[in-house]
Structures are given as C-alpha cells and as structure tokens.
Amino acid sequence: MNEKIRSLTKKHEEKMLGLRRRIHKLPELSGEERETAALVATVLEEHGIEVRTGVGGYGVVGVLRGSVEGPCVALRADMDALPMEEKTGLPWASELKGVMHACGHDAHTAMLLGAMCVLSEMKSELAGTVKCIFQPAEEANPVGGAPAMIQQGALKTPDVEAIFGMHVWPSLVTGTLGTRSGALMGASDRLFLTVRGKGAHGSEPENGVDAISIAAQILTALQTIVSRNVSPLDAAVVSIGTIKGGNRYNVIADEVVLEGTVRTINPETQEKMPGRIEAIVRGIARGMGGDCDMEYVKGYPPLMNDPELAKTAFSVLKKVVGEEKIVHVEKPALGGEDFAFFSREIPALFLWLGCRPEGVPKEEMPPLHNNRFLPDEKALSLGVETLVSCALEYLEGRKGA
Ligand SMILES: [Zn+2]
Ligand SMILES: [Zn+2]
Structure with a gap:
C-alpha cells in the first residue's frame, strides 16, 4: 500500500x-x-x-x-x-x-x-x-x-x-x-487597554493624574499574572506589544493606550485571564486616581x-x-x-x-x-x-x- x-x-x-x-x-x-x-x-x-x-x-x-x-x-x-x-x-x-x-x-x-x-x-x-x-x-x-x-x-x-x-x-x-x-x-487572545488620567503641566503633577505612570505600574504588574496566578506546570504569556501616550515632553499625559496578546494552552486558564487582567489594571489605575478600560477579544481556542x-x-x-x-x-x-x-x-x-x-x-x-x-x-x-x-x-x- x-x-x-x-x-x-x-x-x-x-x-x-x-x-x-x-x-x-x-x-x-x-x-x-x-x-x-x-x-x-x-x-x-x-x-x-x-x-x-x-x-x-x-x-x-x-x-x-x-x-x-x-x-x-x-x-x-x-x-x-x-x-x-x-x-x-x-x-x-x-x-x-x-x-x-x-x-x-x-x-x-x-x-x-x-x-x-x-x-x-x-x-x-x-x-x-x-x-x-x-x-x-x-x-x-x-x-x-x-x-x-x-x-x-x-x-x-x-x-x-x-x-x-x-x-x-x-x-x-x-x-x-x-x-x-x-x-x-x-489560544491566542487580544488585549486593548486604555488608561485614563488627567492632563496637567509637567511642573505641576499634583494637579493631574499621570496616565504614563499608571501604565508603567500596569505593565509590571501584568507579568505577575503568569508568575503568580498560573500554575508553574501550565503555560501562559501576557505580552504588551504597543504603548502609545502623551503629546509633549512637559505635559502630564491624560491617556495611554496599550495593546497586547494573551496566549494560553489550557482552556480553563484562558477563561481565567480576562478577569485577572481586569482586576489588576482597574485596581492599579483607580488606586492612582485614574481609571482603565479593558477590551479583551477572545481569539482562537x-x-x-x-x-x-x-x-x-x-x-x-x-x-x-x-x-x-x-x-x-x-x-x-x-x-x-x-x-x-x-x-x-x-x-x-x-x-x-x-x-x-x-x-x-x-x-x-x-x-x-x-x-x-x-x-x-x-x-x-x-x-x-x-x-x-x-x-x-x-x-x-x-x-x-
Ligand atoms: Zn499564519
Ligand atoms: Zn498558517
């Protein structure tokens, strides 16, 4: 044959x-x-x-x-x-x-x-x-x-x-x-985050809410999802690929947009990701006086x-x-x-x-x-x-x- x-x-x-x-x-x-x-x-x-x-x-x-x-x-x-x-x-x-x-x-x-x-x-x-x-x-x-x-x-x-x-x-x-x-x-999912702060002059940060500082904290904290919320015997990736914000060197940015991808191999882990991400980004943004909207687009399973x-x-x-x-x-x-x-x-x-x-x-x-x-x-x-x-x-x- x-x-x-x-x-x-x-x-x-x-x-x-x-x-x-x-x-x-x-x-x-x-x-x-x-x-x-x-x-x-x-x-x-x-x-x-x-x-x-x-x-x-x-x-x-x-x-x-x-x-x-x-x-x-x-x-x-x-x-x-x-x-x-x-x-x-x-x-x-x-x-x-x-x-x-x-x-x-x-x-x-x-x-x-x-x-x-x-x-x-x-x-x-x-x-x-x-x-x-x-x-x-x-x-x-x-x-x-x-x-x-x-x-x-x-x-x-x-x-x-x-x-x-x-x-x-x-x-x-x-x-x-x-x-x-x-x-x-x-599984390959997409993540869109919009961090909202409040603009102010760079010399008077106390009058604004710095969306760039919030985004920096979010970037670091997102990495704890894989290291702290996913089993070491499972696998996942959260990668932020673009970050856009600010218009001028001496102005506190009022908005930062981040885009990324979330990859998982376990269907249950995939289910868990949006909730964990939202809790972290909102918690941080609100704690710092701003807010963060999340759009999570589920891709291929x-x-x-x-x-x-x-x-x-x-x-x-x-x-x-x-x-x-x-x-x-x-x-x-x-x-x-x-x-x-x-x-x-x-x-x-x-x-x-x-x-x-x-x-x-x-x-x-x-x-x-x-x-x-x-x-x-x-x-x-x-x-x-x-x-x-x-x-x-x-x-x-x-x-x-
Ligand atoms: Zn291809
Ligand atoms: Zn192909």
Missing part, C-alpha cells in the same frame, strides 16, 4: 508543485480567496470529486466516495495569504504588492489537492469517504474561517468522524514530521489533538518517514491556529511538516510570517503522502468497528 501511495504521489508531484507556485504568485488575503477557491474547485472536479463552493465565504468542500461503504474522514487546508511585501527574490514570487504567502498556506492548499488526486486513483481501496476542506481566512484572528464553514455544514452530509490538518514548520528539518497528543497550539488520532498519526509516520524522522513534540507552540475550531467539534489531529532545507541552520531559517519565509519544496511530497496515509489508515482502522 505504501508503495502505491508513494508512486501515485510521484505521479502527481509535478502538477502539485506547479499548483503551489501558481498559488504563491497570486496570493489572496483572508476573506478574498476567490481565485484560489476557483482553482481548487476546478482541480477537484477534474478528478471526479463532488464539489461544494461558497461554504462559509470562499470555503470549498470536496467529497470523494470510496467503492466500499464506510465512515467519513476529512483533510483540511487553509488558503489565505498575509498583508506583507515578499522579499524572497523568487522568479515566482508574489505578483501582488503587499500580499504574500508567508505562512505556507499555498503549500497547504497544493498538498491537499495533491492528496485528493492520489486518493481519487485509490477509490477501490477506500473503505469509506474522504472529504477535503479548503478553508478561507485562517489568518483572520479572532473570527477565522473555520467557524463559518462549520456553521454552513462543512462537517455534515456526510458527517465527518475525524479530521486531519497540517502546517509547514520551519524549525523542523525537511524529511521530518511532528505532532503530540493533547494541546499542540495555544487551544488546538487539542485527539489521543486516539495521535496514535493513528504516529503509526502513519512510522510507515511514511520511519521512526527516526518522527518528532515527538514536547511542548505546544503558543501561536494560534484556526484548525482549533474543528478540534472543538470532532476528534482532530494537526501535524507539523518539517520544511527547513537540510544544511540550513535553525537560526538562519526565516520563520512563519516573515517576508523571506520559504518552505523547502522537497518537503511537500512527504506532506501529500502523509495526508493520504492518514485518511486511509483511519478508514482502515474503522473497518468492522
């Missing part, structure tokens, strides 16, 4: 890589994936796959029924790009100013198309149905693209039992793949990998790359991922595909969301094989169950 998957992957490799370059050249921002979605639908239709378009915006769902009755398993890819100027210098770099596939979603889309091409030639071995879900707006935190697709029935008719997804991962070398059971990616599916994935990886190339991820990453919404609905499993070219040291590999990010093309066929194998292995395991 593995041999067959490998040779079919090889057969479709050139087309898959071509699709990836084509998508890379014409990146589309979150919620604007019109051309990418149209291309996806065309390729799927060419391979005899039933297609539904316009599912939750530009979402595309394809259904491939095997020759034997059985359950339905889904594979998911994301299609959107980022608002940044590409600096890779590639001959097939983005043709659109200020838009770039800097998160590898071009590769994800092409790999899933490749996987569906392979699977369409293996219908007789399919003990059930494989659904492919191409989602828009993965980068549109906090709304995302998955919730609208779920709401519009992407996981229904036929009902999906389990779902697999994959992300190119620049810290892992090409040829390796990694995952873990339980939390793989954190933690991405939880199902333990049973993790077993399936590790058994697949053993066959596809071999034990020594499997990365047993120890700690989840605190970057948010929209696939988390699927993991709240049904058993889900997300994988990291190594894409750092051999010989390139970790520190020299541009990370995700960098305008020089370039995943190794050599990794993509392995991604296709893995997706195909996950679907087949899952359906095989459900036979007679």
Whole structure:
C-alpha cells in the first residue's frame, strides 16, 4: 500500500508543485480567496470529486466516495495569504504588492489537492469517504474561517468522524514530521487597554493624574499574572506589544493606550485571564486616581489533538518517514491556529511538516510570517503522502468497528 501511495504521489508531484507556485504568485488575503477557491474547485472536479463552493465565504468542500461503504474522514487546508511585501527574490514570487504567502498556506492548499488526486486513483481501496476542506481566512484572528464553514455544514452530509490538518514548520528539518497528543497550539487572545488620567503641566503633577505612570505600574504588574496566578506546570504569556501616550515632553499625559496578546494552552486558564487582567489594571489605575478600560477579544481556542488520532498519526509516520524522522513534540507552540475550531467539534489531529532545507541552520531559517519565509519544496511530497496515509489508515482502522 505504501508503495502505491508513494508512486501515485510521484505521479502527481509535478502538477502539485506547479499548483503551489501558481498559488504563491497570486496570493489572496483572508476573506478574498476567490481565485484560489476557483482553482481548487476546478482541480477537484477534474478528478471526479463532488464539489461544494461558497461554504462559509470562499470555503470549498470536496467529497470523494470510496467503492466500499464506510465512515467519513476529512483533510483540511487553509488558503489565505498575509498583508506583507515578499522579499524572497523568487522568479515566482508574489505578483501582488503587499500580499504574500508567508505562512505556507499555498503549500497547504497544493498538498491537499495533491492528496485528493492520489486518493481519487485509490477509490477501490477506500473503505469509506474522504472529504477535503479548503478553508478561507485562517489568518483572520479572532473570527477565522473555520467557524463559518462549520456553521454552513462543512462537517455534515456526510458527517465527518475525524479530521486531519497540517502546517509547514520551519524549525523542523525537511524529511521530518511532528505532532503530540493533547494541546499542540495555544489560544491566542487580544488585549486593548486604555488608561485614563488627567492632563496637567509637567511642573505641576499634583494637579493631574499621570496616565504614563499608571501604565508603567500596569505593565509590571501584568507579568505577575503568569508568575503568580498560573500554575508553574501550565503555560501562559501576557505580552504588551504597543504603548502609545502623551503629546509633549512637559505635559502630564491624560491617556495611554496599550495593546497586547494573551496566549494560553489550557482552556480553563484562558477563561481565567480576562478577569485577572481586569482586576489588576482597574485596581492599579483607580488606586492612582485614574481609571482603565479593558477590551479583551477572545481569539482562537487551544488546538487539542485527539489521543486516539495521535496514535493513528504516529503509526502513519512510522510507515511514511520511519521512526527516526518522527518528532515527538514536547511542548505546544503558543501561536494560534484556526484548525482549533474543528478540534472543538470532532476528534482532530494537526501535524507539523518539517520544511527547513537540510544544511540550513535553525537560526538562519526565516520563520512563519516573515517576508523571506520559504518552505523547502522537497518537503511537500512527504506532506501529500502523509495526508493520504492518514485518511486511509483511519478508514482502515474503522473497518468492522
Ligand atoms: Zn499564519
Ligand atoms: Zn498558517
């Protein structure tokens, strides 16, 4: 079976890589994936796959029924790009100013198309149905693209039992793949704080309330949430990324605006954060004679990998790359991922595909969301094989169950 998957992957490799370059050249921002979605639908239709378009915006769902009755398993890819100027210098770099596939979603889309091409030639071995879900707006935190697709029935008719997804991962070398059971990616929330004081001349602080002094206290005190309110065996981050206030060197500022991000991996910890933050910022601001308004925008929930599916994935990886190339991820990453919404609905499993070219040291590999990010093309066929194998292995395991 593995041999067959490998040779079919090889057969479709050139087309898959071509699709990836084509998508890379014409990146589309979150919620604007019109051309990418149209291309996806065309390729799927060419391979005899039933297609539904316009599912939750530009979402595309394809259904491939095997020759034997059985359950339905889904594979998911994301299609959107980022608002940044590409600096890779590639001959097939983005043709659109200020838009770039800097998160590898071009590769994800092409790999899933490749996987569906392979699977369409293996219908007789399919003990059930494989659904492919191409989602828009993965980068549109906090709304995302998955919730609208779920709401519009992407996981229904036929009902999906389990779902697999994959992300190119620049810290892992090409040829390796990694995952873990339980939390793989954190929750990513946004925080907006507006500190209000009272303006006065800098020489007469007693007549004002210094919003900058209040903000300074708040900045320091916020760090005690992670060190004092979160268990040392759990993990969380509160990072303030911008601080804006004041208009003139000799005037006491009446307002300071701070923006930050809050990352957690435990759903209960995520729940607890807004309350703790509000108590601290309000307490400090009021204690110093001012006030502070908080807006807390909940982003993507933690991405939880199902333990049973993790077993399936590790058994697949053993066959596809071999034990020594499997990365047993120890700690989840605190970057948010929209696939988390699927993991709240049904058993889900997300994988990291190594894409750092051999010989390139970790520190020299541009990370995700960098305008020089370039995943190794050599990794993509392995991604296709893995997706195909996950679907087949899952359906095989459900036979007679
Ligand atoms: Zn991203
Ligand atoms: Zn991404």
